[in-house]
Amino acid sequence: MRRVALKIAYIGTNFHGYQRQPNYRTVEGELLKVFNETGIIEDTWKAHYSVAGRTDKGVHSTGNVISFITEKEIRINQLNGLLPDDIKIIGEARVPYGFKVRFPLTRTYTYIQPLNPFKKEELDINKIRTALPYFIGKHNFRNFSKRNEKNPNREIISMDLEEKDDVIIFTIVGQSFLWNMVRKIVTSLMHVGYGELELEDIEKLLQPKELRQFIRLQAAPANGLILSDMNYKNIKFEDSQYAKNKLIEVLKKEYLNHEQEKKADDLLIKILKE
Numbered sequence: 001m002r003r004v005a006l007k008i009a010y011i012g013t014n015f016h017g018y019q020r021q022p023n024y025r026t027v028e029g030e031l032l033k034v035f036n037e038t039g040i041i042e043d044t045w046k047a048h049y050s051v052a053g054r055t056d057k058g059v060h061s062t063g064n065v066i067s068f069i070t071e072k073e074i075r076i077n078q079l080n081g082l083l084p085d086d087i088k089i090i091g092e093a094r095v096p097y098g099f100k101v102r103f104p105l106t107r108t109y110t111y112i113q114p115l116n117p118f119k120k121e122e123l124d125i126n127k128i129r130t131a132l133p134y135f136i137g138k139h140n141f142r143n144f145s146k147r148n149e150k151n152p153n154r155e156i157i158s159m160d161l162e163e164k165d166d167v168i169i170f171t172i173v174g175q176s177f178l179w180n181m182v183r184k185i186v187t188s189l190m191h192v193g194y195g196e197l198e199l200e201d202i203e204k205l206l207q208p209k210e211l212r213q214f215i216r217l218q219a220a221p222a223n224g225l226i227l228s229d230m231n232y233k234n235i236k237f238e239d240s241q242y243a244k245n246k247l248i249e250v251l252k253k254e255y256l257n258h259e260q261e262k263k264a265d266d267l268l269i270k271i272l273k274e
Helices: 027-038 076-082 125-135 181-193 199-205 241-273
Strands: 002-010 060-070 087-094 106-114 137-140 153-164 167-174 225-231
Touching: 002 027, 002 241, 027 076, 027 087, 076 087, 076 241, 087 241, 106 181, 125 153, 125 167, 125 181, 125 199, 167 181, 181 199
Parallel strands: 060 225
Antiparallel strands: 002 060, 002 087, 106 167, 106 225, 137 153, 153 167
């Protein structure tokens, strides 16, 4: 018997989140089905199966990690051949028996925010940059969660913003996050950029005082969020470039489909304006 950790990448678009649910297609449901078929995991409790991040419906991953105990040899290519095209195991690491997958040193989330071409002139990206440092450090993030948390205190280690082409890419690193926390942070930053919130409002929202009934932050769309990395002490994954390339092929097809929809929408707007 040995404990393994597997790095899982998936396109979240057609999944009802990570965690298995009756009557819904989920990432975990598809994984466990294959593990059961191959005899790698027959009973999740006996295998001490656990996952680092239970991502929501529509959220993607390039760095979620699962861990379990098994006596079977892990053949990544075989498992990937049985998995759907939108899930792939892209890395493996042998880990100590007592390895706790839920407690990485850091988690990295990446959020891609398309710039609204119809409001581009109204957005002040420099003001968004000015707001980033407000979030770094230990804060009470209760106003950035969807529910009442027993412990809403979290620490953000770093935040970065990259403006590229017609998108803003936010990178947020911390040890753990509340439900919807990253997506609500993105919403608040975009509100700052459009002048709908001031920097003073961000300061107030990061205080323990309950403000959700006064300042409502709608979570940014899930399809822009990627759980992009997990970092564990003294754990190094052996990545599978072959598996990554398989997922890239699927993403390229998906990209072309969306690009056609986008071009059709552009033409419809032009025709309707004539």
